[in-house]
Amino acid sequence: MSSPAELFPPTKKPAxxxxxVTVRLAGDSGDGMQLxxxxxxxxxxxxxxxxATFPDFPAEIRAPRGTRAGVSGFQxxxxxxxxxxxxxxxxxxxxxxxxxxxxxxxxLRRGGILxxxxxxxxxxDLKLAKLDVNPLDDDTVEGYRLIKVPMTTMTRDSVEPTGLxxxxxxRCKNFFAMxxxxxxxxxxxxxxxxxxxxxxxxxxxxxxxxxxxxKAGWNYGETTENFASTFSVPAAELEPGVYKxxxxxxxxxxxxxxxxxxxxxELFLGSYPITPASDILHELAxxxxxxxxxxxxxxxxAAVCSAIGAALGGSMAITTSSGPGIALKGEGxxxxxxxxxxxxxxxxxRGGPSTGLPTKTEQSDLLMVMHGRNGDSPLPVIAxxxxxxxxxxxxxxxxIATKYMTPVFILSDGYIANGSEPWKIPEVESLGKIEINHxxxxxxxxxxxxxxxxxxxxxxxxxxxxxxGLMHRVGGLEKQDGTGNVSYDPDNHQHMVDxxxxxxxxxxxxxxxxxxxxxxxxxxxxxxxxxxxxxxxAVKTALxxxxxxxxxxxxxxxxxxxxxxxxxxxxxxxxxxxxxTGQLRLxxxxxxxxxxxxxxxxxxxxxxVSEIVDKIKEVAGK
Amino acid sequence: xxxxxxxxxxxDFASDQDIRWCPGCGDxxxxxxxxxxxxxxxxxxxxxxxxxxxxxxSRFPYYMNTYGLHSIHGRAPAFATGLKSTRPExxxxxxxxxxxxxxxxxxHFIHLIRRNVDLNIILFNNSIYGLTKGQYSPTSKVGKVTxxxxxxxxxxxxNPLSVAIAAEASFVARSVDxxxxxxxxxxxxxxxxxxxxxxxxxxNCNIFNDGVWDYAKAKATKDETTVELQHGKPLIYxxxxxxxxxxxxSPETVDLDGNIAQxxxxxxxxxxxxxxxxxxxxxxxxxxxxxxxxxxxxxxxPTYDSQINAQVEQAVEKKxxxxxxxxxxxxxxxxx
Numbered sequence: 001m002s003s004p005a006e007l008f009p010p011t012k013k014p015a016x017x018x019x020x021v022t023v024r025l026a027g028d029s030g031d032g033m034q035l036x037x038x039x040x041x042x043x044x045x046x047x048x049x050x051x052a053t054f055p056d057f058p059a060e061i062r063a064p065r066g067t068r069a070g071v072s073g074f075q076x077x078x079x080x081x082x083x084x085x086x087x088x089x090x091x092x093x094x095x096x097x098x099x100x101x102x103x104x105x106x107x108l109r110r111g112g113i114l115x116x117x118x119x120x121x122x123x124x125d126l127k128l129a130k131l132d133v134n135p136l137d138d139d140t141v142e143g144y145r146l147i148k149v150p151m152t153t154m155t156r157d158s159v160e161p162t163g164l165x166x167x168x169x170x171r172c173k174n175f176f177a178m179x180x181x182x183x184x185x186x187x188x189x190x191x192x193x194x195x196x197x198x199x200x201x202x203x204x205x206x207x208x209x210x211x212x213x214x215k216a217g218w219n220y221g222e223t224t225e226n227f228a229s230t231f232s233v234p235a236a237e238l239e240p241g242v243y244k245x246x247x248x249x250x251x252x253x254x255x256x257x258x259x260x261x262x263x264x265x266e267l268f269l270g271s272y273p274i275t276p277a278s279d280i281l282h283e284l285a286x287x288x289x290x291x292x293x294x295x296x297x298x299x300x301x302a303a304v305c306s307a308i309g310a311a312l313g314g315s316m317a318i319t320t321s322s323g324p325g326i327a328l329k330g331e332g333x334x335x336x337x338x339x340x341x342x343x344x345x346x347x348x349x350r351g352g353p354s355t356g357l358p359t360k361t362e363q364s365d366l367l368m369v370m371h372g373r374n375g376d377s378p379l380p381v382i383a384x385x386x387x388x389x390x391x392x393x394x395x396x397x398x399x400i401a402t403k404y405m406t407p408v409f410i411l412s413d414g415y416i417a418n419g420s421e422p423w424k425i426p427e428v429e430s431l432g433k434i435e436i437n438h439x440x441x442x443x444x445x446x447x448x449x450x451x452x453x454x455x456x457x458x459x460x461x462x463x464x465x466x467x468x469g470l471m472h473r474v475g476g477l478e479k480q481d482g483t484g485n486v487s488y489d490p491d492n493h494q495h496m497v498d499x500x501x502x503x504x505x506x507x508x509x510x511x512x513x514x515x516x517x518x519x520x521x522x523x524x525x526x527x528x529x530x531x532x533x534x535x536x537x538a539v540k541t542a543l544x545x546x547x548x549x550x551x552x553x554x555x556x557x558x559x560x561x562x563x564x565x566x567x568x569x570x571x572x573x574x575x576x577x578x579x580x581t582g583q584l585r586l587x588x589x590x591x592x593x594x595x596x597x598x599x600x601x602x603x604x605x606x607x608x609v610s611e612i613v614d615k616i617k618e619v620a621g622k
Numbered sequence: 623x624x625x626x627x628x629x630x631x632x633x634d635f636a637s638d639q640d641i642r643w644c645p646g647c648g649d650x651x652x653x654x655x656x657x658x659x660x661x662x663x664x665x666x667x668x669x670x671x672x673x674x675x676x677x678x679x680s681r682f683p684y685y686m687n688t689y690g691l692h693s694i695h696g697r698a699p700a701f702a703t704g705l706k707s708t709r710p711e712x713x714x715x716x717x718x719x720x721x722x723x724x725x726x727x728x729x730h731f732i733h734l735i736r737r738n739v740d741l742n743i744i745l746f747n748n749s750i751y752g753l754t755k756g757q758y759s760p761t762s763k764v765g766k767v768t769x770x771x772x773x774x775x776x777x778x779x780x781n782p783l784s785v786a787i788a789a790e791a792s793f794v795a796r797s798v799d800x801x802x803x804x805x806x807x808x809x810x811x812x813x814x815x816x817x818x819x820x821x822x823x824x825x826n827c828n829i830f831n832d833g834v835w836d837y838a839k840a841k842a843t844k845d846e847t848t849v850e851l852q853h854g855k856p857l858i859y860x861x862x863x864x865x866x867x868x869x870x871x872s873p874e875t876v877d878l879d880g881n882i883a884q885x886x887x888x889x890x891x892x893x894x895x896x897x898x899x900x901x902x903x904x905x906x907x908x909x910x911x912x913x914x915x916x917x918x919x920x921x922x923x924p925t926y927d928s929q930i931n932a933q934v935e936q937a938v939e940k941k942x943x944x945x946x947x948x949x950x951x952x953x954x955x956x957x958x
Contacts, residue, residue, distance in 0.1 A: 045956065112803045243958060244953065244954070245954070253676045254949065261944075262657050288939075289942065293707055300727055302697065305701045306704030307699035307704055307705025308701055309691075312691060312701070313704070339691075465669070466711070466712060467668060468666075469666075471688055473689070475683070475684070475693065488683065
């Protein structure tokens with residue numbers, strides 16, 4: 001076999017250097033757009049670009065072919081500079097059919113490159129997309145650099161030597177598109193060739209067909225007169241280190257594994273499949289050699305309850321879900337809280353209420369995780385801000401859970417879970433150990449064991465079954481502080497409710513203060529969770545435009561960091577952008593009596609940077 | 623220092639908590655027999671864990687000087703699965719009632735049984751909701767008049783043993799709260815079985831459903847209304863005067879008046895792979911039939927907890943013990 005360089009010769013056309021590019025790939029659910037996007041992302045990351053991605057796909061596994069509902073998209077920004085979002089406007093849009101075109105063209109920048117598979121625009125395709133007129137022939141595509149490529153025909157021709165049927169040949173057209181995009185941006189094909197080799201190792205003819213399609217796409221770019229030049233995006237200046245491109249759910253799973261190792265615990269996951277959280281279960285199930293036990297429970301309730309059972313036994317216990325599942329787990333979480341056992345509950349949020357928008361992102365579970373249980377039942381809540389941050393959040397959540405003997409909530413969302421970015425691989429030695437002490441055996445002559453005796457953090461001992469002399473009973477009934485015996489005493493109940501609340505407040509002593517980015521007066525953008533990237537980019541943009549604006553991003557929402565009140569007091573205005581109707585705003589207003597202004601959106605999509613910039617300017621009076 | 627292990631008595635398994643069941647409740651007897659059985663089997667307090675849901679029976683763990691979890695309604699099987707999967711060396715018991723196991727916890731009940739987690743479920747069946755003061759339960763008979771069914775229940779009841787057998791139970795048994803000897807023997811068999819052992823105990827609620835099991839408990843009638851199952855033996859009851867015979871696919875009662883040979887009777891086999899016999903026995907209900915008590919089924923099947931741990935061992939063997947550095951640097955990486 002020839003080397004990649006021979007098969008994919010570097011372009012002879014001039015290359016225009018760009019600081020960054022946003023590409024969106026859109027096609028039918030079955031067109032392999034997610035795969036194309038992942039390859040483009042990985043290869044860009046490997047070439048040193050900073051990358052951020054946004055996969056956007058329908059909830060249906062096979063939505064009706066060719067329809068607007070069935071359009072699957074993948075957006076990636078790769079850049080020579082540090083970036084925090086997958087980009088607002090799209091520079092290059094690749095569309096495999098009319099449905100993809102009409103649903104995505106609104107995001108393409110004026111003058112942007114529009115590459116379409118012209119074979120995908122037959123009368124039948126137009127009808128499926130509910131179009132009377134071919135959008136390639138009317139003003140839909142006006143103002144863009146339209147490049148029509150007969151991808152289906154050219155793919156079929158290119159894979160002919162393999163003798164594959166038309167049906168299988170057509171499945172290779174995403175690799176043709178990939179070849180063209182790789183050529184256009186001077187991407188290295190080597191990682192993708194390796195991917196093909198591994199993925200189709202048992203089907204050599206399919207592997208060969210995909211290689212041929214990839215090459216045909218590449219060669220088409222070089223020969224066609226549609227492209228006079230290519231583009232190059234130099235490597236970004238990231239902090240020195242070894243990097244890896246990670247998706248949020250993967251980083252979360254790895255963070256959990258790391259936390260287990262750092263605390264000398266074995267990990268138990270009780271989970272029930274649910275979008276967009278299932279990939280955490282899938283990832284953890286791959287790593288049983290770390291002592292990981294994954295239990296796919298019969299339902300969400302059993303999932304959390306099994307985790308509590310494992311926590312009782314001394315494991316690092318986790319349960320993962322999304323909004324509908326967290327609603328079901330409420331009673332179990334309340335039990336975990338009154339048992340004062342450490343475990344982690346992960347909510348990868350999606351559009352709600354009810355089944356809502358399973359594959360779309362939202363931040364609307366905040367009040368549920370804060371208050372969605374019977375009784376006064378506060379729990380620590382930490383939210384991940386980006387795909388790579390999921391790793392650190394997992395470790396920190398376990399540190400707090402064990403230090404204070406409490407369940408801890410981790411909030412992620414569909415945008416972070418499926419999005420990806422470069423992760424600077426930490427030195428294992430630099431990750432601090434997590435100290436856990438279990439009380440030792442006692443003889444009958446010792447003082448009686450007090451399962452609800454408290455240390456300075458108000459944490460009770462984590463006594464494990466199997467330890468002689470520590471036999472005790474715990475349950476959901478209110479218990480006497482100290483002994484843990486069932487108690488209906490009015491003063492004791494008051495004391496226990498207060499103590500459980502105080503314990504969560506004390507977590508503030510163990511978490512970092514908030515840091516201000518930008519100005520310390522004027523307007524403050526206060527954000528949490530997955531909107532971090534859009535807010536940080538917006539504040540940067542506004543600062544460059546001369547607006548007096550600062551940015552504070554919250555990781556811990558319960559308790560709030562100790563200095564938050566002071567920081568809030570420095571500003572004239574506080575803007576809280578959220579992908580909900582104002583849930584953090586409610587908490588901030590309640591706690592600090594700050595007249596915060598909301599920027600709220602619930603469209604199942606992340607913020608555009610421009611939306612936040614506009615709001616900052618409006619509030620700041622610029 | 624002596625290396626001899628102290629021998630525990632039933633008393634050692636009693637906690638210091640006052641028992642709060644109603645005087646005369648059938649639960650007292652089950653508690654007493656449990657303590658005796660654990661002591662006689664040489665179990666250790668610290669290695670024993672009782673997990674319950676909600677209901678009168680679910681107060682049980684508070685009265686045992688072992689580890690215990692009084693959890694939430696219906697979910698005890700899930701807590702027990704999480705614990706046993708991660709701590710297979712512990713002796714885990716699930717204490718539940720007819721409402722807890724079969725109504726709110728029906729889902730967890732069948733899934734625990736099908737997974738065959740190595741633990742014991744003791745279902746105190748009193749056919750009534752006692753703790754909430756007397757509503758009909760999923761085992762109450764059609765027509766049962768309670769506070770919530772003033773005109774009589776219209777729900778078809780569930781048969782706990784049939785449900786367990788249909789859920790692929792590897793061990794199924796029935797006993798009676800006041801039949802002390804039988805109950806002890808049954809609890810012991812359950813404890814000795816590897817896999818999920820399910821025991822239904824007919825338990826009297828003398829406040830809200832008094833006498834529901836009298837036919838099976840009363841000295842005067844129990845010989846006629848129950849048949850004690852013994853592995854490899856024919857089904858004979860009523861002091862040897864009656865037996866059970868198969869007529870096609872259905873059981874029938876026959877008088878052993880000399881015209882019927884013992885060999886013609888139905889012989890009990892708790893070890894056959896097929897669950898058909900156990901199911902057939904579970905369908906024999908009073909008053910048409912004497913109700914079988916004892917072990918219906920005891921077969922060997924891999925347990926969930928041993929397998930989940932075996933997979934961890936296999937993974938370590940195949941990929942070697944997990945190493946964070948190797949994990950972090952797996953796949954494509956690049957250096958800046």
